Amino acid sequence: MTTLQQAIEQVNDAGQKAFVPYIMAGDGGLATVKPTILQLQALGVTAIEVGIPFTDPVADGPTIEQAGERALAAGVNLRNVLAELASFREEITVPLVIMTYFNPVLAYGLEAFAQSCEAGGVKGLIVPDVPLEESAILREVLNPYGVAIVQLVSLTSPPERIARIAAASQGFVYAVTVNGITGARASFANDLDHHFAQLCEASAIPVLAGFGISTPAQVVSMGALANGVIVGSAIVTALHNGDSQTIEDLVAASR
Numbered sequence: 163m164t165t166l167q168q169a170i171e172q173v174n175d176a177g178q179k180a181f182v183p184y185i186m187a188g189d190g191g192l193a194t195v196k197p198t199i200l201q202l203q204a205l206g207v208t209a210i211e212v213g214i215p216f217t218d219p220v221a222d223g224p225t226i227e228q229a230g231e232r233a234l235a236a237g238v239n240l241r242n243v244l245a246e247l248a249s250f251r252e253e254i255t256v257p258l259v260i261m262t263y264f265n266p267v268l269a270y271g272l273e274a275f276a277q278s279c280e281a282g283g284v285k286g287l288i289v290p291d292v293p294l295e296e297s298a299i300l301r302e303v304l305n306p307y308g309v310a311i312v313q314l315v316s317l318t319s320p321p322e323r324i325a326r327i328a329a330a331s332q333g334f335v336y337a338v339t340v341n342g343i344t345g346a347r348a349s350f351a352n353d354l355d356h357h358f359a360q361l362c363e364a365s366a367i368p369v370l371a372g373f374g375i376s377t378p379a380q381v382v383s384m385g386a387l388a389n390g391v392i393v394g395s396a397i398v399t400a401l402h403n404g405d406s407q408t409i410e411d412l413v414a415a416s417r
């Protein structure tokens with residue numbers, strides 16, 4: 163199977179933007195993990211960001227926070243999600259990116275976590291509460307298992323820091339498009355062009371835009387600034403409502 167970076171580059175080479183949906187694993191129960199991933203990959207998404215429910219999701223807005231509460235109430239955690247992924251590993255054809263906070267990883271044990279990632283087809287990892295300065299430990303343990311460590315760049319990062327984050331990031335650079343938490347936004351700052359131009363210039367790997375992107379029009383406009391987009395809250399809401407048309411429309415906008 164291809165790496166995370168290759169999967170994005172292949173889509174770009176075909177003249178399209180990468181589309182990476184975020185799901186809250188086990189929103190609806192652990193048994194929904196498999197059908198949800200298979201549904202999304204059948205729609206032709208580039209990769210899937212698999213969020214692990216957590217009691218203290220500091221970066222998350224109400225939509226994802228509530229999805230996390232539903233998943234936690236259903237008994238979903240890092241361990242049973244990774245075991246679930248491993249159970250249908252042969253059917254997974256897109257790179258999976260696990261999004262979790264550091265505490266569950268530490269409790270799992272770094273080496274054991276890396277092994278479970280490999281067994282579950284995980285190709286990337288986002289841990290928003292591990293800053294760049296502390297991220298080497300993740301790369302050292304996870305890279306030998308084929309897991310890329312994705313770094314986030316915020317709108318407020320100074321140019322010198324943007325360059326360091328871009329150089330350290332693996333798979334892609336996660337460019338956060340707003341100041342604040344996850345969730346649908348009606349509008350974005352109007353100087354994003356400059357920020358993204360600078361970031362794409364500084365980065366040797368693909369740059370994906372995420373946070374607040376919730377409509378097909380926003381997929382188009384944000385996608386134009388970068389190599390693709392990540393859509394979280396809008397996907398989480400559509401999955402919760404069983405609204406597959408909205409998901410299809412969002413994916414189609416990246417083509």
Ligand SMILES: O=P(O)(O)OC[C@@H](O)[C@@H](O)c1c[nH]c2ccccc12
Pocket residue numbers: 184211213221222226261288290343344345346372373374375376392393394395396
């Ligand atoms: O929900 P939004 O606004 O579409 O944003 C993407 C986001 O949900 C997903 O990438 C994500 C969910 N939780 C996070 C925590 C940190 C960074 C990223 C995330």
